[in-house]
Every structure is written in C-alpha cells, then in structure tokens.
Amino acid sequence: MTTPITVMIANSQFAERERLKKQLATHAGIEVVAEAQNDRECFDLATRLHPQILIIQDELPVLGGLNIAEQVSERSSETGIILMLSNPAGEEMWHKMLRAGIRDFITRATPADLVIEEIRRVASARKSAQTPSAANIEKPKSLIITVAAPRGGTGKTVIATNLAVALATHNEKVTLLDLNLAGGDVAVLLDLMPQRTLGDLLPTFVGIDDDIMSSVTAKHSSGLSVIPAPLSGTFDSAVMSRPLVQNLLRYLRDRYTYTVADTGYPNLESTLAAMDSSDIILVVVGNDLPRLRDGKQYLKNLIAANYPKERIRVIVNRTGVTKEIPGKEVEAILEFPVTAQLPNDDELVGVSVNLGQPFVISAPHKPLSRVLKNLAESLVISSTPKPPKHKSAFTFFA
Ligand SMILES: Nc1ncnc2c1ncn2[C@@H]1O[C@H](COP(=O)(O)OP(=O)(O)O)[C@@H](O)[C@H]1O
Ligand SMILES: [Mg+2]
Known part of the structure; x- marks a missing residue:
C-alpha cells in the first residue's frame, strides 16, 4: 500500500474541523496528522510536522490564514496549501491569494469527493515540484504557451498574435486561443471577422467535441487556427472557470503542436488556469521603473505560487526609448533572467494593429519582427531534445 497523504487542518471552529475530518476519514489514502x-x-x-497538505481557514485568528500560510510556505516547502474560503473567491480574494503564493482553495460547499481530488492534485503537484523527474524535464511533443502580464496594456495581445503567426510558419498545427473574454482583440489584430466565438459556448457550455470546436475556430491566412473571444466585453469573465479552461487546453494540446493563449487580467481564474496547464509562461513586462517593479512582484508571486521557474520566460516590451534603464539593470531589478527584449516601434505596431496584419509577416525584417521570430524559433520543438536555454536576452538576442 502507498503511504497516505498527510494533511493538517487549521480552523478555529471545532465543528468545521470535525466536518472536514469526517469527509477525509472515508479515504484510506489520506491521513489527518494535526x-x-x-x-x-x-x-x-506545520513547521515541525511538515504535512504534505495544509487546509487553512481564510479567517484563521489572529492574523488570518493567508498571512500565516505565506509564512508556513517559506519554512516548509514540502507543504501544499489549500485555503478554506468563508466566501466564494471574488477578484479581490484571488489577488490576495496570489500575492500570498496560494492558488488552491475549497469552500464549505465543496463536495467531499472534490476535496479529496484537490488534496491529491495539490500533493502530487508539490511532490513533482520538489523532485524534478525525467518526465518533467523531457521536451513535450506539444507546447502550450500562455502570455501573461502583471497589468493590462503591456503588449500581451500584440506579442501572442505575432508569436502564434511566426510559429505557424514553422508548423501547420498552431492555434491561438483568446481568453480575454471581457473584450478580446486577437481577431481584430488578425483582421478576422469570426461568425462564432468562445462566447457562443458560454455560459451554458456542456462539453467539448470536434463539432463544437470547429464551429468556433477561425482560420488565418498564415495557416494559424484562431479561437476568438467575443469582440465586445459582454461576458462576465468569471464564467471561464478553471475546469473549463483546463478542458479546453487539454483538447487543444491533443490536436495542435503549439497552443498560444492570450490572457486577460492576471488574477482571473481563466488566466491562472491557463498558466497551470502551460509548458511555458511568457511574462510580458514594461520597460520603466514602476512597471519593472510590478513585474518583479508578479514574478515573485508566481514563484511563491509554485509555478516552476524554468517554465517562466520574461519578455521586456517597448525597449529602446530614451532614458531607459540599461539591460543588465533590468535583470537586476526583476531578479530574473530576461529572454527577449522587444523594441518599441509605434509606427510598425500601430499600422499592423490597425490593418490587422501581423508585422512578422508584413514587415519581417524590422528589428521587432526579427526578435519575435527568434523567440518563436527558440520555442520550436526539435526532434532531438535539448536542455532548456537559460541565456540572458542581452546576449542571446544581441
Ligand atoms: N513593441 C511595441 N511598440 C509599440 N507599441 C506597442 C508595442 N507593444 C505593444 N504596443 C501597443 O501597446 C498597446 C497595448 O498592447 P496590447 O497588446 O493590446 O496589450 P495587452 O494585451 O497586454 O493589454 C497597444 O496599443 C499596442 O499597439
Ligand atoms: Mg490584450
């Protein structure tokens, strides 16, 4: 028999602790140790026993669960944290959770079998984060690349779109998924006028099959398949739940060699779900001090939330403007290697966006296009596995 997953429960209410224990007692593979x-x-x-899972009440007295969970994470890296929320997770709570390095939660209403599933999932994710197995470092046969940023207006959509088009010149099976439900503009940037979008599947979405997916997939002249978001922000982003996004990405992984996901706000469930399912997370940061500081905090949060460092690639966008911070200093501020620096080019990007023509095709020799094409090439899956490159952008793309 395999050893049970050790669980600790932190909750101020006796009745709540008993209720959870009762839920967990039905499963031999889980043992409540404290x-x-x-x-x-x-x-x-927690810091003495190092349980594999800590289920912690968000309102745990005195300082609150988030606060103490953060401290436990720092001292006991083997412990996966699941927050027990008193109220359903709203945007503000998500933000606080991410800042505290937590992204897994249950509520009082979560049924016992889902609680068990969550415990198993978090424990196994924690284990593989601790011991990088051959499976973890092996090059996958397909890649999911999520483009994220600490704030809006950083260039995610411009980058995701041009990157996907550049990848489509290497491979016929590339898809671009626009997860920006509150008003995605991927279709506009590609001059597509889709009949149907992701929004047509929601909120009564029942399942994914080839018919449904082909009805919402548009084809760009580059060969790229595009799953657009609704053009106007008429949808509540919350309907893109974590299971839905994960199902969608699982489906796309089976059918495409490359899936590029453009995301909305950083703390949305859909953004986090996409990052969870991704092999590569491209983090786009701006090039001035406030944006670099934002970037630094965001990267810190991602690491604290157990996104493996080797999956994260930092892209600094809009470089080459006057009085900018030198490259080496950028890495020092971010405390992270930079994979690519994209030059600012108002004219090229402006024309490209307004005409709906990706600049990697319309102006392939411009410096910005070249850097994006290099970035795409660095992501192309080769038949012979190579160890991941960790070179700094300041030498790699010089
Ligand atoms: N490298 C760049 N040079 C010039 N303008 C850019 C560059 N990258 C992005 N932009 C502009 O910045 C704005 C925000 O870009 P967008 O991709 O929509 O950001 P996000 O998707 O992160 O909200 C757009 O007006 C876009 O044209
Ligand atoms: Mg965008």
Whole structure:
C-alpha cells in the first residue's frame, strides 16, 4: 500500500474541523496528522510536522490564514496549501491569494469527493515540484504557451498574435486561443471577422467535441487556427472557470503542436488556469521603473505560487526609448533572467494593429519582427531534445 497523504487542518471552529475530518476519514489514502485552532499553533505544528497538505481557514485568528500560510510556505516547502474560503473567491480574494503564493482553495460547499481530488492534485503537484523527474524535464511533443502580464496594456495581445503567426510558419498545427473574454482583440489584430466565438459556448457550455470546436475556430491566412473571444466585453469573465479552461487546453494540446493563449487580467481564474496547464509562461513586462517593479512582484508571486521557474520566460516590451534603464539593470531589478527584449516601434505596431496584419509577416525584417521570430524559433520543438536555454536576452538576442 502507498503511504497516505498527510494533511493538517487549521480552523478555529471545532465543528468545521470535525466536518472536514469526517469527509477525509472515508479515504484510506489520506491521513489527518494535526489540527490547529489559531495561527501560532498552525505555524508551530506545520513547521515541525511538515504535512504534505495544509487546509487553512481564510479567517484563521489572529492574523488570518493567508498571512500565516505565506509564512508556513517559506519554512516548509514540502507543504501544499489549500485555503478554506468563508466566501466564494471574488477578484479581490484571488489577488490576495496570489500575492500570498496560494492558488488552491475549497469552500464549505465543496463536495467531499472534490476535496479529496484537490488534496491529491495539490500533493502530487508539490511532490513533482520538489523532485524534478525525467518526465518533467523531457521536451513535450506539444507546447502550450500562455502570455501573461502583471497589468493590462503591456503588449500581451500584440506579442501572442505575432508569436502564434511566426510559429505557424514553422508548423501547420498552431492555434491561438483568446481568453480575454471581457473584450478580446486577437481577431481584430488578425483582421478576422469570426461568425462564432468562445462566447457562443458560454455560459451554458456542456462539453467539448470536434463539432463544437470547429464551429468556433477561425482560420488565418498564415495557416494559424484562431479561437476568438467575443469582440465586445459582454461576458462576465468569471464564467471561464478553471475546469473549463483546463478542458479546453487539454483538447487543444491533443490536436495542435503549439497552443498560444492570450490572457486577460492576471488574477482571473481563466488566466491562472491557463498558466497551470502551460509548458511555458511568457511574462510580458514594461520597460520603466514602476512597471519593472510590478513585474518583479508578479514574478515573485508566481514563484511563491509554485509555478516552476524554468517554465517562466520574461519578455521586456517597448525597449529602446530614451532614458531607459540599461539591460543588465533590468535583470537586476526583476531578479530574473530576461529572454527577449522587444523594441518599441509605434509606427510598425500601430499600422499592423490597425490593418490587422501581423508585422512578422508584413514587415519581417524590422528589428521587432526579427526578435519575435527568434523567440518563436527558440520555442520550436526539435526532434532531438535539448536542455532548456537559460541565456540572458542581452546576449542571446544581441
Ligand atoms: N513593441 C511595441 N511598440 C509599440 N507599441 C506597442 C508595442 N507593444 C505593444 N504596443 C501597443 O501597446 C498597446 C497595448 O498592447 P496590447 O497588446 O493590446 O496589450 P495587452 O494585451 O497586454 O493589454 C497597444 O496599443 C499596442 O499597439
Ligand atoms: Mg490584450
């Protein structure tokens, strides 16, 4: 028999602890090894026992669950944290959770079998993050690349679109998924006028099959398949739930060699779900001090939330303007290697966006196009596996 997953419960209410214990007792593969009623007890026990899972109440007295969970994570890297939310996770809560390095949660209403599933998933993710197995470093046969950023207006859509088109020149099986449900503009940037979009599948979405997916997939002249978001922001982003996005990406992974996902706000469930399913997370940051500071905090949050560092590639966008911070300093501020620097080119990007012509095709020799094409080439899956490159952009793309 395999050893059970060790779980600790931190909750101020006796009845809640008992209820959870009862839910978990039905499963032989899970063992509750400790209980705590407040943050001090929680910290002491968790850092002594190093449970695989800590289920912690968000309102745990005195300082609150998030606060103490962050401290436990720092001291016990083997412990995966699941937050027990008193209220359903709203945007603000997501943001706080991500800042505290937590992205897994349950509520009182979560049924027992889903609680068990969540425990198993978090424990196994934690284990593989701790021991990089051959499977983890092996090059995958397909790649999901999510483009994310600490804030809007950073260039995610421009980059995702041109990157996907550049990849489509290498491979016929490339898809671009626009997860920006609150008003995606991927279709506009590609001059497509889709009959149907992701929005047509929602919110009564029941399942994914080839018929449904082909009805929402548009084809760009480059060969790229595009799954557009609704052009106007008439949808509540919350309907793109984590399971839905993960199903969608699983489906696309089976059918495409490359899937590029453009995302909306950083703390949306759909953005986090896409990042969870991705082999590569391109983090786009702006090139001035406030944006670099944002970028630094965002990268820190991603690492704290257990996104493996080797999956993250930092792209600094809109470089080459006057009085900019030198490249080496950018890496020092971000405390992260930079994979590519994209020059600012108002005219090229402006014309490209307005005409709906990706610049990697319309002006392939411009410096911005060249850097994006290099970036695409660096992501192309070769038949002979190579170890990942960790070269800095300041030498790699010089
Ligand atoms: N390298 C660049 N040079 C000039 N303008 C750019 C560049 N990258 C993005 N932009 C402009 O910045 C704005 C925001 O870009 P967009 O891709 O829509 O950001 P996001 O998707 O992150 O919200 C757009 O007006 C776009 O044309
Ligand atoms: Mg965008």
